[in-house]
Amino acid sequence: MSNVIDLLEKMGQDPQMRDASxxxxxxxxxxxxxxxxxxxxxxxxxxxxxxxxxxxSNVFCGLLPGKQDEEEEDDGEEMPSREDSEISxxxxxxxxxxxG
Numbered sequence: 001m002s003n004v005i006d007l008l009e010k011m012g013q014d015p016q017m018r019d020a021s022x023x024x025x026x027x028x029x030x031x032x033x034x035x036x037x038x039x040x041x042x043x044x045x046x047x048x049x050x051x052x053x054x055x056x057s058n059v060f061c062g063l064l065p066g067k068q069d070e071e072e073e074d075d076g077e078e079m080p081s082r083e084d085s086e087i088s089x090x091x092x093x094x095x096x097x098x099x100g
Contacts, residue, residue, distance in 0.1 A: 008042075
């Protein structure tokens with residue numbers, strides 16, 4: 001599996017490989033001796049099949065600002081005003097993660 005990941009990483013980093021024709025990609029897959037089922041999933045751009053074959057899935061992680069405790073707001077310091085479009089990182093953060 002690591003040779004598949006290495007090849008996909010190389011393809012993502014190399015602009016010529018990213019924009020390569022299907023024939024060039026097929027040739028690179030053959031040179032790297034990629035399993036035929038994985039090869040077909042890559043050529044078909046079938047992400048779900050590729051994930052299933054590699055035993056992988058997408059992972060999402062995000063950080064969201066949490067509510068500040070009342071004690072923190074009343075510590076004598078003025079809280080800087082912020083506009084709705086600004087996110088303050090002074091308060092606690094909530095972590096949201098999903099694998100699927």
